[in-house]
Amino acid sequence: MEERSILREYKPAKEGKIPKDISELTEEEKERLKFLGLDEGLQRVGEFVQVDAKPVLCRRKVEGLEILPITEALKKYDWLSDYYWKLLSPDKDEFTKAAAEDLDDGYFIRVLPGVKIVYPVQTCLYIRTEKVAQKVHNIVIVEEDAELNLVTSCTVHPHVESAFHIGVSEFYVKKRGKLTFSMLHVWGEQTMVRPRTGILIEEGGLYVSTYVSLYPVKDIQTSPICRLTGKGARASFVSIIANHPGSKIDIGGEVWLEAENTSTEIISRAVVYGGENIARGKIVAKSPKVKGHLECQGLMLSDNGIMRAIPELDSHFYDVELTHEAAVGKIARDEVEYLMARGLSEDEATSLIVKGFLTVKVEGIPPSLQAQTDKVLETAKLGF
Amino acid sequence: MKPILLEVSDLWVEVEGRLVLKGISLKIPVGETHVIFGRNGSGKTTLLMTLMGFPSYKVKQGRIYFKGEDITELPPYERAKRGIGIMFQRPPTIRGVKLRDILKLCAKENGKKIEELARLFNFESFLDREVNKGFSGGELKKSELLQLLLQDPDLVLLDEPESGVDVENLNLIGQMIKRLLQKDTPHRPRTKSGLIITHTGFILQHVAADLGYVVMDGEIYCTGNPLEIFEAIQRFGYEGCKECLRRKMLED
Numbered sequence: 001m002e003e004r005s006i007l008r009e010y011k012p013a014k015e016g017k018i019p020k021d022i023s024e025l026t027e028e029e030k031e032r033l034k035f036l037g038l039d040e041g042l043q044r045v046g047e048f049v050q051v052d053a054k055p056v057l058c059r060r061k062v063e064g065l066e067i068l069p070i071t072e073a074l075k076k077y078d079w080l081s082d083y084y085w086k087l088l089s090p091d092k093d094e095f096t097k098a099a100a101e102d103l104d105d106g107y108f109i110r111v112l113p114g115v116k117i118v119y120p121v122q123t124c125l126y127i128r129t130e131k132v133a134q135k136v137h138n139i140v141i142v143e144e145d146a147e148l149n150l151v152t153s154c155t156v157h158p159h160v161e162s163a164f165h166i167g168v169s170e171f172y173v174k175k176r177g178k179l180t181f182s183m184l185h186v187w188g189e190q191t192m193v194r195p196r197t198g199i200l201i202e203e204g205g206l207y208v209s210t211y212v213s214l215y216p217v218k219d220i221q222t223s224p225i226c227r228l229t230g231k232g233a234r235a236s237f238v239s240i241i242a243n244h245p246g247s248k249i250d251i252g253g254e255v256w257l258e259a260e261n262t263s264t265e266i267i268s269r270a271v272v273y274g275g276e277n278i279a280r281g282k283i284v285a286k287s288p289k290v291k292g293h294l295e296c297q298g299l300m301l302s303d304n305g306i307m308r309a310i311p312e313l314d315s316h317f318y319d320v321e322l323t324h325e326a327a328v329g330k331i332a333r334d335e336v337e338y339l340m341a342r343g344l345s346e347d348e349a350t351s352l353i354v355k356g357f358l359t360v361k362v363e364g365i366p367p368s369l370q371a372q373t374d375k376v377l378e379t380a381k382l383g384f
Numbered sequence: 385m386k387p388i389l390l391e392v393s394d395l396w397v398e399v400e401g402r403l404v405l406k407g408i409s410l411k412i413p414v415g416e417t418h419v420i421f422g423r424n425g426s427g428k429t430t431l432l433m434t435l436m437g438f439p440s441y442k443v444k445q446g447r448i449y450f451k452g453e454d455i456t457e458l459p460p461y462e463r464a465k466r467g468i469g470i471m472f473q474r475p476p477t478i479r480g481v482k483l484r485d486i487l488k489l490c491a492k493e494n495g496k497k498i499e500e501l502a503r504l505f506n507f508e509s510f511l512d513r514e515v516n517k518g519f520s521g522g523e524l525k526k527s528e529l530l531q532l533l534l535q536d537p538d539l540v541l542l543d544e545p546e547s548g549v550d551v552e553n554l555n556l557i558g559q560m561i562k563r564l565l566q567k568d569t570p571h572r573p574r575t576k577s578g579l580i581i582t583h584t585g586f587i588l589q590h591v592a593a594d595l596g597y598v599v600m601d602g603e604i605y606c607t608g609n610p611l612e613i614f615e616a617i618q619r620f621g622y623e624g625c626k627e628c629l630r631r632k633m634l635e636d
Contacts, residue, residue: 332476334476335476335478337438337439337460338472338475338476338478339478339486339489340459340460340461340464341436341438341460341461341464341469341470341472342464342486342489342490342531342535343461343464343465343489343490343492343535344461344489345459345461346459346461352478352481352485352489353478353481355480355481356478356479356480356481356485356514357479357480358480359480359481360480
């Protein structure tokens with residue numbers, strides 16, 4: 001109930017100062033969006049940008065790919081009702097309820113059967129007005145034998161202090177389809193964030209998710225639920241978090257292995273400068289002959305923070321392989337001294353070690369997206 | 385007279401509350417390589433670590449001068465900037481940090497070419513590996529020496545460069561050290577100096593040294609021709625040093 005009252009403190013995003021199109025944004029805003037991937041210099045096959053409640057850019061450059069604002073897609077395709085609120089329930093919590101009652105739009109992306117799209121599609125959900133709550137609903141469908149690389153950047157105006165983002169996402173990966181989903185978050189120190197994500201992967205499908213949040217934020221709480229329903233389906237989740245003083249970040253991830261030979265890996269790396277970090281992960285074996293691994297590593301850089309690792313393995317069969325490893329610790333002194341002997345100050349050495357710790361090579365992710373994640377890591381201030 | 389690059393004067397050092405070095409004094413002129421012999425635990429590594437300035441090595445008494453400047457209180461990175469480089473005996477693995485990343489840091493001020501040097505010593509395939517992770521004994525040494533070659537220090541501190549290295553690689557390690565100390569170009573004046581710790585002395589077959597010391601129980605027990613010292617240690621062991629008449633005469 002307390003959180004609901006928090007949501008009431010925010011204005012509807014529809015009351016925001018929404019520009020007609022992207023060219024009306026200030027240079028400073030454009031620079032921030034560019035940093036997050038909305039960059040002419042990067043090869044993109046499609047783009048979608050939503051400012052507060054309204055999509056301001058929606059285009060695709062290749063055949064076999066559809067990108068529409070979700071409100072338009074729902075009008076255009078009757079069949080979309082089979083996908084809308086099917087992996088998540090509006091009654092899940094007050095945030096899903098709020099998104100169902102007063103939707104501000106979101107994206108619909110579909111890749112037609114057999115179409116393999118190499119270059120990424122970039123989406124950006126941007127809040128530019130102070131004290132608004134943005135509520136989006138996204139649906140992604142990767143049809144049979146299709147492939148999509150999707151990057152979503154979420155951010156606020158550089159001078160917006162306080163905002164609320166609710167993002168409902170439903171992702172469908174059909175037979176032998178492949179979806180890589182990279183989410184880069186650069187929120188403000190007073191931003192509240194509630195992503196609500198459901199994922200369904202059919203036989204032989206692959207889903208690779210990378211979540212990166214390295215900047216201060218007030219409060220993020222999310223726990224995607226991913227169901228692997230067909231034989232041989234795979235899913236991997238990587239989250240890379242820098243937890244700053246005053247931030248509360250609670251990232252979960254629940255994978256249900258529902259068919260034989262399905263497998264999953266949930267990896268989390270968090271550096272805690274302060275605030276509260278919770279890394280949850282849960283793997284549920286609902287079929288024999290499945291594999292799952294949970295890995296959670298935390299690096300504490302301060303005594304004024306909390307790091308909590310909560311791994312959970314849940315099996316209903318004996319012929320399964322579920323493992324987890326979790327470790328929380330500090331930076332090793334000998335590593336800092338080693339780098340200092342090469343000419344780095346203590347701060348520079350710490351920053352490099354932290355960057356290394358947060359560098360996770362994600363299998364299945366295209367090099368251009370890896371490069372973008374690396375760039376964000378490079379730019380984030382990771383020393384003291 | 386060659387100018388003095390490093391001067392250590394009456395150095396007393398404590399590690400974790402235990403006195404390890406007890407009044408070490410030595411001078412290394414520009415262009416000379418000195419070598420320290422000693423048993424495990426005699427204080428050799430402590431001396432190198434203190435020269436590099438690591439904080440757990442506490443100087444209780446004495447001074448360290450480098451290029452005439454008192455560096456006793458300087459942190460390691462300031463010493464590195466002034467031209468001191470160290471080869472670690474057991475360097476740590478740094479997760480997610482590639483050898484190339486570190487080489488870039490080492491080379492940042494002198495613009496030396498990373499690829500070129502790595503190729504020269506057949507180490508290119510290691511550039512994009514996590515630094516020191518899963519490296520063999522010889523590979524660790526090569527990684528260390530490559531970092532130093534790029535850093536290009538005026539004083540090189542080498543901690544047991546031959547330990548854990550097979551015979552085949554020892555030759556290559558020797559070549560790298562020679563290059564580091566400008567011993568590969570005999571007709572040019574040398575500006576680089578070295579201080580090498582050796583437990584076995586075998587590195588002397590690859591790298592010539594100008595002066596040798598025997599360190600025992602935190603003190604310099606003997607100074608002299610490094611090959612003669614090595615020979616004596618091989619024949620009589622460090623026990624022999626205790627019986628050394630020359631030293632007894634000096635003491636008298």
